């Protein structure tokens with residue numbers, strides 16, 4: 589029996605997002621299906637992905653677990669923005685129609701999700717959770733620090749395996765379509781994979797007499813996914829708008845004044861909507877009801893967030909710990925304090941069109 593099925597809705601969603609946003613309506617029946625032949629029951633998998641799924645059910649599980657992390661990272665990066673990487677509980681496509689467009693936001697989601705798969709698989713390899721890989725004993729090197737030169741070659745994170753599996757699995761769908769969208773997705777998927785590799789760092793453990801560190805074991809380890817998230821977020825800010833070549837094999841910069849994209853840059857075709865109002869076709873949920881900051885002049889400020897529509901203010905009670913005292917020995921006891929704070933939320937547009945959709 590595949591352990592795969594254990595509540596991994598996210599994984600199922602994920603497959604939908606990448607692979608079959610238009611044919612995902614059957615997803616909700618997955619829970620009712622048996623545990624057999626799950627790979628065959630995932631609609632929208634191309635045959636290559638189905639093969640991989642059959643061959644590596646344990647890896648599919650890691651990908652599913654990893655999805656929670658990259659989605660959380662995406663939402664963290666965009667928490668102060670009109671588009672906040674929100675997932676739609678009742679929408680099988682997870683991000684709504686954003687993913688059907690070729691906007692800057694789609695570019696980011698493809699990159700972070702692809703990075704998330706690399707991260708999850710690589711970590712699972714190192715933790716011995718996968719039958720097809722382990723940590724990478726091949727990586728060896730010489731480094732130098734204030735205590736002198738030393739050799740290292742402990743068990744490193746097997747990022748090359750993570751990258752090649754992610755590439756095979758995630759990119760498989762795009763290979764089918766040779767259209768502009770496929771080209772864009774492949775580019776951003778690769779940028780995401782490469783981003784994880786940037787943040788490998790040497791970690792060491794000292795041995796020797798009372799931590800003298802005359803002997804040490806070192807290995808290359810991945811940094812937190814947040815490092816990759818921060819980096820891709822900067823790449824999102826500098827994402828480059830492109831158009832397809834005449835011969836359909838690559839991109840040209842849409843505006844000749846901008847630099848050509850490198851493999852590390854995110855690329856997109858379409859301008860984004862302003863995300864102010866609900867427009868499902870454009871992939872926008874609108875900002876009605878979003879919490880904003882009255883004093884901020886940034887993206888999270890009520891002026892920007894609410895697109896000039898104004899905001900409602902409500903007083904809410906916050907319970908916090910306070911007047912904490914240390915008691916001998918050894919507990920800290922606190923009181924519960926109640927304080928009133930104002931919470932501001934964006935008003936809906938006047939011609940409350942979005943109400944029809946809720």
Ligand SMILES: *[C@@H]1O[C@H](CO)[C@@H](O)[C@H](O)[C@H]1NC(C)=O
Nearest residue numbers: 880881882883884885886888
């Ligand atoms: C609101 O924005 C101001 C100015 O940027 C900041 O100092 C404050 O901490 C923010 N408040 C909240 C609740 O985030």
